[in-house]
Amino acid sequence: MNNLKKIITSGSFVAITIVNVSCNPSSSNSNNIQDGSTSAIENILVFERGEEVNSPNFTGGKVWLNNLVDADSINQNAVGSVTFEAGARTKWHSHPAGQIILAIDGEGYYQEDGKEKIVVKKGEVMKCPKDVPHWHGASAQSHFVQVAITGRENGETVWLKEVTDEDYNK
Structure with missing residues (x-):
C-alpha cells in the first residue's frame, strides 16, 4: 500500500490512468475523437x-x-x-x-x-x-x-x- 501511495503522490498514477483511458475504445473520450469534435481534436x-x-x-x-x-x-x-x-x-x-x-x-x-x-x-x-x-x-x-x-x-x-x-x- 505504501508503494501505491508513493506512485499516486509522484504523479505516476495520473499517467497510468491517462494511458488506460486513451487506450480504451469504449471510453467517451474515444468517441469524441471519432466524431471530430473540436475539444477532442485539441x-x-x-x-x-x-x-x-x-x-x-x-x-x-x-x-x-x-x-x-x-x-x-x-x-x-x-x-x-x-x-x-x-x-x-x-x-x-x-x-x-x-x-x-x-x-x-x-x-x-x-x-x-x-x-x-x-x-x-x-x-x-x-x-x-x-x-x-x-x-x-x-x-x-x-x-x-x-x-x-x-x-x-x-x-x-x-x-x-x-x-x-x-x-x-x-
Missing part, C-alpha cells in the same frame, strides 16, 4: 492548433495553421501544422520546390492533377513533386491534421482553382 494534437485561417485558398470548412518553422536564409523549408475540420480542403495548388505532408491524425485526401484521389491516414507520408498541381484536406467524415514541409527556395505556393464539391466527392 486533446490529441501534437502541436497547438494555431490560428484559424481566413483565406479563399481553403474551402469546405474551418482550417487552423500553426507555423512551426519559417523559411530563412539558413533553411529554405517552412514547416506548419495544419488542422482541417471534416470537409475542409485547400484549393488546387503547386509548390516550386515541392512539399512533404506528414499525416498526424484523422483521415484526409490527397490528389494530384490527372490522378485518382488518395485516402491518407495517420502515420502516412505524401511527397508532392515540385510544380505538380494538387490539393489536400480532410475527408468528409473526419478531421485531418498534417505537418506540411514546404520548400521555398524556388518561390512561393502557386494557388489555382477551387476543388469543386463534385471533384471532392468522387
